Amino acid sequence: MSTTNFTLDQLGWRPAYAQHLTLEDFETGQPARVVGVQRSGLSVLCSRGLLAVTVPPALCAGSEPAPTVGDWVLVDADAARVRRLLPRHSLLARVAAGTAQRTQAIAANLDTLLVVTSCNADFNASRLERYLALAFDAGITPVVVLTKADLCADPESYLEAAASLAPGIAVVAVDATAAASAARLAPWLAHGRTVALAGSSGVGKSTLTNTLIDDARQDTAGIREDDARGRHTTTSRGMFALPTGAWVIDTPGMRELRVGAVDAGLDTVFDEVERLAALCRFRDCSHAGDTGCAVERAVADGRLDARRLASYHKLQREAAGASRTLRERHEKERQFGALQRQAQRAKREMRKQDR
Structure with a gap:
């Protein structure tokens, strides 16, 4: 990512975000966009350039997913510290591995999700349906991107199979290594737009990212020829500026993609x-x-x-399970809040009696 100073408009700022900020907020802080997440804090871009900032523990302890790449945060004007997270207009998230049904953010404030797969054994219709359901439920436009079509004897069969997964879904075949071919994605890469690339390892996400940004910042590695499975190359999310003025987020390959309560997304994907x-x-x-x-x-x-x-059926069961867990979590939070308020009232009564 570049350390060049960017204006809010160049970073993808929307006028609606300003509704969540006061005049005092603008006087004592400034909006910044998260372009990297580390254990010690965040990398953000703002009018001061690239900054490393810390995040208050309370901001990561609530029921909402912690700040992720693509988020907008308010940063102190005189300290490298996040004051708060601004409301998101979209959030791509999955249910993290384990039994706790914890929501894990993948990327925020996206306009388009480029679901990348290849014309070989990696192509998995059921896995693609998961990505599409997540995107539609989050209000993000999904586009299926097929790579390695030039190495396939029958690319049309993959194009038809992908197009059948959701009504009106856009499907684009590209050579991830060729700028002229990647230019087919131009309709979704306009100034100020934010796209994320998602898919399994080895399908060409990092290669395509490098081609789009005309650079080689992302390490790449080929697939294993015996089973067409890729080797993990991107291990963390990063956000990169494109020559068109758009922003692209490359995400690590995900071996497991569990969906949450995505009922609206399922209705769209499985319209028939x-x-x-x-x-x-x-x-x-x-x-x-x-x-x-x-x-x-x-x-x-x-x-x-x-x-x-x-x-x-399988995705419906996962969504129903996530909905139950979410209701249970909200009920526990409600009960805990009621206990806290009760304890605070008891303390106030005791103070009155002591007087």
Whole structure:
């Protein structure tokens, strides 16, 4: 990333962000954009250039995900310290590994998610559906980017398969090493826009990032030819300025992508399943052996791919589990808040009695 000073407009600032700041905020601090996350703090860009700033522990302890790449923060004018996190207009997040159902932020304030896969054994329709559901649920425009099409005997089959995963989804085939080919992504790389690249390791995310920024800042490594699986090269998220005035975030390859409560995203990705479900005999049809199920009938007569239905069921179960955990967490927070208020009232009463 460059240490050049950037204006707010160049960093992707939106007028709506200013609604969350007061005149005093602008007098004592300044907005900055997070371009890197380290254990010791954040790297941010603002009118003063590239700064390393610390983050108050309280900012990472709440129910909202901690600051991530792409976020806007208010930084003290006279200290390298974050004062607060500004509300996000979009957040791409997944459920972290483990049993706690903790939300892990991937990137914030995105306009477009470039879901990168390759025309080989890495192409996995069910995994792509996960990325698409996350993007749609967050209000982010997803674009499927197919790499290595020049090495594939039948690239059209991959293009058709990707296009069938969601209604109206844009699919672009590129040579990640060629600037002329990568220029096909220009419609999503206008001035002030922010895009993130996501996908498994070895599909060409870092190579494509280097081509877009016309640099070689991201280390790259090829796939293992025996199984087409990539080697991890990007180990942390970073945000880079493009010659077009857009910003690109490269994310590490994710072996596991668990979705949260993404009901709206699932409705969009599996639009044909939702339309068929409206024809089921019973409104609470589970589409798993129920009498008069229009969805299963469509699978039986070939109008709906059985893999699609299996993927839909699996993601629905994950989303339902995340919703239950979220409700339970909110209930615990509500109960804890009530106990805190009760304790504070008791303290005030005791002080009155002591007087």
